[in-house]
Amino acid sequence: MISVIDNIEGFKNIKSDWDEIYNSSKDYTIFQSFNYNYISWKSLLSNNSTNKLYILTYYQCEGYNKCEAIFPFYIEKKKQLHIINDIHSDICNCIISSKIENSFDIIWELYTYIENDKNIKSIFFESC
Secondary structure, eight states, X not given: OEEEEOSHHHHHHTHHHHHHHHHTOSSOOGGGSHHHHHHHIIIIITTSTTOXXXXXXXXXXXXXXXXXXXXXXXXXTXXXXXXXXXXXXXXXXXXXXXXXXXXXXXXXXXXXXXXXXXXXXXXXXXXX
């Protein structure tokens, strides 16, 4: 199940889940940490009022309280979906629990969710 975090309070509330997933792998970089993404959003991206926070979280099933993946996105004024830090960092990416990182289901569910969201016209995933 995919859910959206679209406000700063929701962003703050996901910190413990984010840290748990992030700390469970040696492969993540500082650029994928909660603190780095939060500071980037607060100090760079949220200053532009046309940017809208759009963090997608993945739970294996409805009512399951364990977050398994976090996709730190935002939508800019042209309704284009971006990854937080895409133009400010060398590396930007989602974080996915090692328990499900090879699951096709999560990618399919993410794709379907984004495809059906009328607030998104295009996707722009690029790193510096």
